[in-house]
Amino acid sequence: AQTVTQSQPEMSVQEAETVTLSCTYDTSESDYYLFWYKQPPSRQMILVIRQEAYKQQNATENRFSVNFQKAAKSFSLKISDSQLGDAAMYFCAYRRTGNNDMRFGAGTRLTVKP
Amino acid sequence: DADVTQTPRNRITKTGKRIMLECSQTKGHDRMYWYRQDPGLGLQLIYYSFDVKDINKGEISDGYSVSRQAQAKFSLSLESAIPNQTALYFCATSDLPRPGQGSTGELFFGEGSRLTVL
16 A cells, blocks of 8 residues: 655744745555645645656746655655745645555644744 | 635535535646645545546545546545545546657646545
């Protein structure tokens, strides 16, 4: 079974600073997808960024970028120029190719200090 | 209107009652999922369905059942609710992941149904 581990239950960052959230996963597959979802207090789950395992280039979406280390099975999320609106729970998720489900980590609660 | 709609948004019930959470979607996706969220545990998969005739158990299906009434509708039932089923429940949909074709099988979530069992 695939498992996703987020080792940081809570993180905090000063507004305008950079923060990195960690995620590791366990799999024997070579093709898969990785995701970061954000859950603000409104509880809506919002996709932040995604990475296809066969792509070596790290995904980037504006202030959000990932460091994908396939051999180490690591997928960290970097948030640059943190804003108050970035405060939320962040979930790392893994999905194999084909007809399969998605598995989530336990989440990291990010606090942004003004 | 939301692409994935869950009803009710909030529900308080008593132990032993039967509860149904409903989900409908306008994404046109064949794949639908029910997840449960508890603090510190992330999202755990209860059931998933890849088409109307396909239902699969997830990690924590005991005490739950589902019905896929149509491509757009997927309901979750608690036949006899108990207090440790108090949680936030999410319905989600997805397309089939297609490597190199821009489809990664990301999940599209409803707004969640908060259930409290007293």
